[in-house]
Amino acid sequence: MLEQLLTDLTIFILAIFVGYEIISKVPVILHTPLMSGTNAIHGIVLVGAMLVAGMPEGPFVTALAFLAVVLGTINVVGGFLVTDRMLQMFAGKAQGAPRS
Amino acid sequence: MTLPHLPPNVVRAAYLVSSILFIVGIKRLSSPRSARQGNTMAAVGMLLALVVTLLDRSILSYGTIAAGIALGGVIGTIAARRVAMTAMPQMVALFNGSGGGAAAIVSSLEYLAFARAGSPVPPVAGVTILLGAWIGALSFTGSIVAFGKLQGLVTERAVTYPLQKPINLLLFLGILAVSIWLVMQGAPNPAVYAWFAAASLLFGILFVIPIGGGDMPVVISLLNSFTGLATAATGFSLHNYVLIISGTLVGASGTLLTYLMCKAMNRPITNVLFGAFGAAPKAGGPSAAAAGLAGKAVRDVSVEDAATMLAYARKVIIIPGYGLAVAQAQHGVRELADLLKSRGVDVKYAIHPVAGRMPGHMNVLLAEANVPYTELYDLDQINPEFDSADVALVIGANDVVNPAARSDTSSPIYGMPILDADKAKHVIIMKRSMKPGFAGIENELFYDPNAMMLFGDAKDSVMKLVQAVKTA
Secondary structure (H helix, E strand, C coil): CHHHHHHHHHHHHHHHHHHHHHHCCCCHHHHHHHHHHHHHHHHHHHHHHHHHHCCCCCHHHHHHHHHHHHHHHHHHHHHHHHHHHHHHHHCCCCCCCCCC | CCCCCCCHHHHHHHHHHHHHHHHHHHHHCCCCCCHHHHHHHHHHHHHHHHHHHHCCCCCCCCHHHHHHHHHHHHHHHHHHHHCCHHHHHHHHHHHHHHHHHHHHHHHHHHHHHHHHHCCCCCHHHHHHHHHHHHHHHHHHHHHHHHHHHHHCCCCCCECCCCCHHHHHHHHHHHHHHHHHHHHHHCCCCHHHHHHHHHHHHHHHHHHHCCCCHHHHHHHHHHHHHHHHHHHHHHHHHHCCHHHHHHHHHHHHHHHHHHHHHHHHHCCCHHHHHHCCCCECCCCCCCCHHHHHHCCCCCCECCHHHHHHHHHCCCEEEEEECHHHHHHCCHHHHHHHHHHHHHCCCEEEEEECCCCCCCCCHHHHHHHHCCCCHHHEEEHHHHHHHHHHCCEEEEECCCHHHCCHHHHCCCCCCCCCCCCCHHHCCEEEEEECCCCCCCCCCCCHHHHCCCEEEEECCHHHHHHHHHHHHHHC
């Protein structure tokens, strides 16, 4: 139990540092795509939703699990698509006049 | 229908690959050139994680999952395809809320699983379940309120009522007390848990309601971070590393953006969250600044005169604000800028970090209108240039150019770094009316001798300017 908690905590703490390091380098112009891209990534909770929805249970639990899968999928699909739409607008414009 | 099951170690290895794809994907978001690729990498990581989960040995029935993914996929796709770039902040808020809701449900179902098995909830599991449910529920209803405010379904103003803070504090302490009791109790108690969940949902609403629309960039960043943490908490209860890693990455990202937004406004986070900034102005005497401005008049400018000033300027700095997004004037602005550039005018855009309703909002809008991002300058880069600018063109921005932030210690925005538009030779301010901006305070820039007001809808005015510059 405790061993499992320590492993989980180790990963949690290291992920905080990794997250801080990679995100602090994102420039202001990309803050909206960053927000919406990371927003899509926390849709990973859909994995959790699938795990609870995959066990046959009573109607109440099934209904809630179904709702969780729907919400998680909206988060994932909507998040990635909308981010892609935004980034499409940024891509290919790198050839603009060099900043003087 | 049954699918073959993968051995647990294969699933875990695949989760590891997913985590790497997320990290590298976010890293690639740091440059406009590689950003799209980065997003695709993260999406591939997501797909991989979802596929191997489907083949996990603990998944015994597929009906619910298939139906849920089909419905959610259709809703998500339609929403993402249809949304206008100007409505991006509320869309992100909605997607964020969905994730929070999912996390809250997953945690709650974990709790119910203990209840069905009739086994006590170990303290560690209890804490992570309650944390995941609380933060997830808060993020769910909070995001919906934020969506409502941005979409104009709920008033943008900070909603305040008597005893608001004591009530919120009491609710928070109540939730905390019930959580501690549930963890200490050990034996699962679904009835009390239901009260806990309801209180958490209510708390999300009460938490965001007193925050004004202009502070939504901070709120959206913060709620994004909350959903990330709720996801990580879910990972703790399920002992799922990919959930912990990705949830935490998002938590860190949202926290960092929240911090940057607050810094850009020079207001501590507590002031943003609990300060009821932008509440309806209190009845009573006018503020000191407004009193000082009494008797002064603003100067109107005609479209023709404004166009002439722009056309014969050497250097023009455009300052976009939320009004540009509301009027959807971004394409017109680009047309105007192109026209000016073809006449040899040096055109630059000054982007305030909190202009708009989410971090980087103006950048996305201008990118949609094909403005090269090399023409966009942030506060520190552009401020020294206002001295040499002939015209500063303020389009739908207000508080971010208010000189009171520099000089008036009694002003609520005192100390916020602003764009020094008043230092330009002439300032043309495009506004719908003299209504104050989000902070609800007068802007003395409008009364400046160099300043001229061009009243009207931003898009309309910009199109008229384009026509007038053509003949200038």
